[in-house]
Amino acid sequence: MSAGSPEAGVIHDIGYRHYRGVRLGRWPIVRALFVDSLRGAFGLGRSAKSKIAPLVLLALMTIPALVAGIVVNVSGGTEPPFPLATYPSFVYPLLILYVGGQAPAGVSRDLRFRVTTLYFSRPLGRTDYVAAKLAALTTAVALVMLIPLVVLTGGLLLSDVPAGDVLIGGAQSLLAIALLAPMLAGIALAIASVTPRRGLGVAAVVAVLIIGWAVQGAVQGIVASQGREDLAWWSQLISPGTIVDGLIARLFDLEPASGTQPTGAAVILWGVAVAVVIAGAIGALTLRYRRVSVT
Amino acid sequence: MSVITIDRVSRWYGNVVAVNDVTMQIGPGITGLLGPNGAGKSTLISMMAGFLPPSSGTVTIDGQATWRNESIYSRIGLVPEREGMYEVVTGWELVLANARLHKLPNPERAARHAIETVDMGQAQDRGIATYSKGMKQRIKVATALVHDPAVLLLDEPFNGMDPRQRLHLMDLLHRMSEGGRSVLFSSHILEEVEQLAATIQVMVAGRHAASGNFREIRRLMTNKPHQYTIRSSDDRRLASALVSDVSTSSVQLRSGSNGAGGQGESSLHVEAVDVARFVRVLPWMAQQTGVRLLEVSPTDESLESVFSYLVNRS
Amino acid sequence: MNPTVMRLTSRTLLGHRRFWLLLGLSTVLLVLAVVVRLVTGTDDDLAWAIVSGFGVGTLVPMIALLAGTGSIGPEIDDGAIVYLLSKPISRYTIVASKLFVAVVSALVLGVVPVVIAAVLLAENVFTVAVPLAVAATAAVLAYCALFLMLSIITRNAVVLGLLYAVVWETTVANLIPGAQALSVRQWSLALAEWLLGTADAARLRVDAAVGAPAGLICLIALFAGSTVYAGVRLRSIRLVAAE
Numbered sequence: 001m002s003a004g005s006p007e008a009g010v011i012h013d014i015g016y017r018h019y020r021g022v023r024l025g026r027w028p029i030v031r032a033l034f035v036d037s038l039r040g041a042f043g044l045g046r047s048a049k050s051k052i053a054p055l056v057l058l059a060l061m062t063i064p065a066l067v068a069g070i071v072v073n074v075s076g077g078t079e080p081p082f083p084l085a086t087y088p089s090f091v092y093p094l095l096i097l098y099v100g101g102q103a104p105a106g107v108s109r110d111l112r113f114r115v116t117t118l119y120f121s122r123p124l125g126r127t128d129y130v131a132a133k134l135a136a137l138t139t140a141v142a143l144v145m146l147i148p149l150v151v152l153t154g155g156l157l158l159s160d161v162p163a164g165d166v167l168i169g170g171a172q173s174l175l176a177i178a179l180l181a182p183m184l185a186g187i188a189l190a191i192a193s194v195t196p197r198r199g200l201g202v203a204a205v206v207a208v209l210i211i212g213w214a215v216q217g218a219v220q221g222i223v224a225s226q227g228r229e230d231l232a233w234w235s236q237l238i239s240p241g242t243i244v245d246g247l248i249a250r251l252f253d254l255e256p257a258s259g260t261q262p263t264g265a266a267v268i269l270w271g272v273a274v275a276v277v278i279a280g281a282i283g284a285l286t287l288r289y290r291r292v293s294v295t
Numbered sequence: 296m297s298v299i300t301i302d303r304v305s306r307w308y309g310n311v312v313a314v315n316d317v318t319m320q321i322g323p324g325i326t327g328l329l330g331p332n333g334a335g336k337s338t339l340i341s342m343m344a345g346f347l348p349p350s351s352g353t354v355t356i357d358g359q360a361t362w363r364n365e366s367i368y369s370r371i372g373l374v375p376e377r378e379g380m381y382e383v384v385t386g387w388e389l390v391l392a393n394a395r396l397h398k399l400p401n402p403e404r405a406a407r408h409a410i411e412t413v414d415m416g417q418a419q420d421r422g423i424a425t426y427s428k429g430m431k432q433r434i435k436v437a438t439a440l441v442h443d444p445a446v447l448l449l450d451e452p453f454n455g456m457d458p459r460q461r462l463h464l465m466d467l468l469h470r471m472s473e474g475g476r477s478v479l480f481s482s483h484i485l486e487e488v489e490q491l492a493a494t495i496q497v498m499v500a501g502r503h504a505a506s507g508n509f510r511e512i513r514r515l516m517t518n519k520p521h522q523y524t525i526r527s528s529d530d531r532r533l534a535s536a537l538v539s540d541v542s543t544s545s546v547q548l549r550s551g552s553n554g555a556g557g558q559g560e561s562s563l564h565v566e567a568v569d570v571a572r573f574v575r576v577l578p579w580m581a582q583q584t585g586v587r588l589l590e591v592s593p594t595d596e597s598l599e600s601v602f603s604y605l606v607n608r609s
Numbered sequence: 610m611n612p613t614v615m616r617l618t619s620r621t622l623l624g625h626r627r628f629w630l631l632l633g634l635s636t637v638l639l640v641l642a643v644v645v646r647l648v649t650g651t652d653d654d655l656a657w658a659i660v661s662g663f664g665v666g667t668l669v670p671m672i673a674l675l676a677g678t679g680s681i682g683p684e685i686d687d688g689a690i691v692y693l694l695s696k697p698i699s700r701y702t703i704v705a706s707k708l709f710v711a712v713v714s715a716l717v718l719g720v721v722p723v724v725i726a727a728v729l730l731a732e733n734v735f736t737v738a739v740p741l742a743v744a745a746t747a748a749v750l751a752y753c754a755l756f757l758m759l760s761i762i763t764r765n766a767v768v769l770g771l772l773y774a775v776v777w778e779t780t781v782a783n784l785i786p787g788a789q790a791l792s793v794r795q796w797s798l799a800l801a802e803w804l805l806g807t808a809d810a811a812r813l814r815v816d817a818a819v820g821a822p823a824g825l826i827c828l829i830a831l832f833a834g835s836t837v838y839a840g841v842r843l844r845s846i847r848l849v850a851a852e
Binding site: 393 | 614616617620684687693694695696697699700848849
């Protein structure tokens with residue numbers, strides 16, 4: 001105000017500093033998105049209310065494992081109450097609720113408030129976004145299955161059950177988790193990414209997975225009631241949980257939670273089914289995010 | 296002719312007081328509800344529209360309470376701030392549905408008239424999802440006008456509108472008020488209110504800071520002493536010259552942190568009552584006394600500071 | 610009831626994504642019924658197992674959940690409900706109109722497939738289909754009213770409804786006998802059992818946890834209680850734009 005003619009326009013330097021340092025590239029962004037989405041899947045970094053559902057479901061899944069561990073210790077049994085690798089099938093409805101609640105939470109708001117526009121204006125490709133979200137939810141679902149199994153394994157190791165058996169069972173269940181987690185996460189994200197409405201997304205994911213689970217149970221029952229128990233295992237192909245259940249049971253010769261083991265070379269189909277579901281989900285998500293507009 | 300009466304109304308959420316003991320009357324003509332963001336304007340409008348009970352006090356329209364009283368809505372037209380609408384229907388369908396919900400004798404005619412009033416005839420058959428922000432705003436206004444209400448409440452109607460749409464809506468509100476309707480709109484932009492409202496109600500931090508004729512309040516606001524910070528080569532000599540002039544009401548010498556020696560650190564703080572004279576006189580005095588002016592800057596003149604002035608003097 | 614409210618509600622409820630999901634779910638039962646019919650032919654036992662277990666037990670609650678919450682939840686979420694509420698219309702009328710739309714949608718997309726599946730699969734069509742249709746209808750009425758009321762009182766109605774339908778009805782009520790008495794499914798099954806008569810009920814191994822009068826009273830109480838309470842809560846719903 002003290003200098004210059006009054007007509008001349010001038011932009012005053014009020015001390016904003018421009019950033020001239022190194023900018024992080026694509027991978028740190030993907031990693032940050034992964035970490036943030038993974039934390040979000042347990043309600044961390046979100047409101048107190050959104051922490052309730054993941055923690056309650058995790059507790060509901062862990063309590064039976066804890067009880068089973070205690071029971072074996074008290075009764076002094078020398079065998080696990082059930083093959084450890086079938087534990088995910090045992091808590092499958094709860095897993096559905098978990099993944100159904102968290103998949104839309106991860107993607108629906110980005111669509112609804114067009115946050116994707118901001119993401120895609122950075123050196124972050126659409127496939128990177130899909131990869132980060134999918135990896136985060138897969139890790140979250142795997143953790144949710146892993147925690148009860150660690151509790152159960154720990155309980156059994158303290159008991160009279162031979163430690164070798166327990167550890168083999170634990171290793172088998174790791175494979176079950178590694179197969180089931182990407183399937184559930186992939187299906188859930190593929191469905192959730194269709195709608196920007198979270199409520200509808202939750203309902204859609206849970207409805208599709210629960211209906212698949214219920215239809216599998218019904219078909220298995222029907223085939224068995226027709227006296228063809230030898231064929232009932234074909235129904236396992238209907239629901240992701242039972243695909244993994246049957247496959248693991250066959251690979252390690254265990255008693256599956258659903259029906260009987262698939263016999264003969266048919267088990268190859270089970271492996272193919274796992275691959276098809278995961279690949280299909282990735283494909284659907286990639287196509288979906290290629291079409292998300294950035295305006 | 297309808298009158299909204301707000302009588303000793305407070306509204307709090309837990310420990311947060313959103314509206315603090317407000318009493319006002321809103322009558323025919325355009326009233327502007329002015330205040331910075333978070334002043335409680337939306338809370339007040341929600342209470343007028345019957346979507347929130349006052350924690351204490353009463354909100355009535357022509358003597359009838361607005362909370363839990365659906366019959367009041369035949370007198371109120373409400374333009375909400377939120378964008379949410381039935382996006383799957385067309386503009387025409389939404390306005391017609393609103394006319395039917397009011398159980399008007401001839402809903403088609405009322406809807407057509409409302410859409411003409413907001414000049415949306417061209418786009419009435421397009422889905423609302425395809426509308427621009429300004430078009431959505433106009434359709435919202437049409438749904439509020441369709442039953443020809445005596446009271447029109449608009450929550451931040453100019454938000455996100457471009458200047459042309461703004462002028463159009465201002466013109467529309469003028470026409471609405473001419474028929475004796477009570478039109479109330481909220482805004483945090485002084486110029487909007489200045490152009491439109493004869494009467495204003497000023498809210499600051501939940502309190503009713505000022506009310507009445509716009510020009511009168513504007514004058515009160517300009518009577519507020521203007522404050523300047525001045526740095527010069529010799530503050531003490533300049534101060535003695537300034538205090539002798541009628542344009543200033545107070546001159547304060549603020550020394551720097553390291554006391555007498557630090558001339559460059561100190562400054563003058565001047566309150567000017569006659570701004571026009573002050574800015575003319577200041578350079579002349581500097582020249583006369585041989586003092587070099589290093590810096591002359593007015594202190595913050597934002598709307599918030601004007602509001603806080605109004606609050607502090609009331 | 611108000612026809613305009615009903616029209617707006619059906620437009621949002623059957624907005625295309627939700628509609629395709631609902632239609633997809635009901636198609637599952639029909640496909641299952643057609644396949645089983647082609648493979649095994651008609652059989653009362655099997656018909657009951659599929660249609661009661663999967664149809665009335667799983668599908669109908671899901672459809673009713675989507676219809677009940679979808680008839681008002683999205684509007685409260687995005688604020689569009691204000692266009693209905695700022696009208697000189699009783700809030701009870703709004704609830705009744707929305708409930709009507711939800712119930713009709715759930716009847717068409719949930720109960721009709723149940724009846725078709727029962728007709729396709731049963732040997733004694735009348736004996737099996739009528740009790741199932743009545744049970745499914747009763748369940749739809751109770752569920753829709755419950756889930757609509759939940760959508761008014763909480764934003765998390767879908768999650769709560771799913772917890773109830775999946776965890777309570779399917780899991781807890783199967784494991785803990787006492788919990789069965791507090792289950793819409795058991796109440797509606799009680800009606801079906803009564804309609805079947807003792808002989809047929811025994812033949813089809815239908816054994817509800819409560820008697821028919823108790824079931825009927827519970828269903829009516831839930832339906833009426835939820836509807837009235839939904840109206841009460843909608844009368845004092847608070848809408849403020851976030852400042």
